[in-house]
Amino acid sequence: MIYWANGVYKISVGNTTIIKFFPKGFYEALNVPYHLAKGMSFHFAFAWLFVINGILYIAYTVFSGEWRYLLPNKNSFKEAWQVFLHDLHIKKYQPPQQKYNAAQRIAYTAIIFMGIGSVLSGLAIYKPVQFNWALFLCGGYASARVIHFILTIGYVLFFLVHIFQVIKTGWNNFQAMISGLEVIKPAKEIPANEQQ
């Protein structure tokens, strides 16, 4: 964040700037100017947290068997579209699901690859000579930076959509997220056509 808050990030045609991603007020609100060194010191410490957290998460899903809920299957892409239409209240139909719906399966699997992409593009930018293999995989220094930037924007969007969905879905789901327990009430109390 402290890095990107830079006037370089803008969309311009010729000499006319159309959008400045980081206008002056943005810097002042967050108190970020002239803190590059500080930003870098945080970045290269928290990068470890990112990597370690990612490894632990993947290891957990693999060894617990939870990956079965998370990996998309052959129907997921079709169903994800139906979920998307349902969530936008365009269609009433919601495809049957297990713990996670098809859109979630795709999103939660994609985020793993995004994380791997961030680590690789990060290494490529961090040490382009020593980690020249990562630089090669990313297609050069400039494209590694673009990949790293886009993926990070992707996390922000992922985060926003996720928070929004949790709020929208309600308390029962939030409770299930925290505890890992989803309550299924005995079927006779709820008529089948009202079950989600």
Added chain:
Amino acid sequence: MNSNDFFSKRTMEVSNTSYKKRMIAAFVIFALCIIAGIAAWKWLLHQPTQQQALKPLRKTLEANERILQSTFDSSKKSRVYNEKDAAKKVRVNGLIGMEKMVDTSTWRLQVIRKPGDTLKISLAEIEALPKVHVIFDFKCIEGWNQVTHWAGVPLKTFMEYYHLNAQEEMKYIGLQTINKKYYVGIDMPSALQSQTILCYEMNNKPLPANQGYPLRLIIPVKYGIKHLKQIGTLYFSNEKPPDYWAERGYDYYAGL
């Protein structure tokens, strides 16, 4: 375990009290995790600084440096470009410690072999040594990069020519500008990498004043902050030499 077993084992009947207990436990753990996270963040921000970086972060930078130093491979080269790719208008960044004019009839590169034993070398003597061109993507720690064209004598060749073998065995090399107001320290393996040059030419012409005339360092395995201009003094040490930007919160290693 096939996948049907896996999913069926995940459903069980529980009593209301057991369910409530588990929920409360889960929420207590959730709250504790949030509190621990906030506490750790506050703790970090209230740590003392070491060379203007928060101490735990400085320690992490140093740990990263140890890993990178121990895995450093000097056979890996910064990518070499063609002369036509090099910028004609070369970016100037950083004039700290630079004099306006340097008179090369009196300027001498001072090489401190050991305290009290200084070698003084003229520009003509350096220019007489084997010349190497380095065309590479110069990278600034601020984020910009530019393909630029430099020439000079490889530092390794220079050190061999002046019989600085004992000094090559030391861990670090220190450089200072003529007025000593800008200074850097570099680990010896990076300094001796074959693309590191004592540079006196840019785009086939003598260095312009703002690019460090008469002599500057070009070290493609480091960020621009280490490419010291207007070299006055070279010295050797087993301790980390003082480094201008490392004292101001940056990573000491600054390697690429």
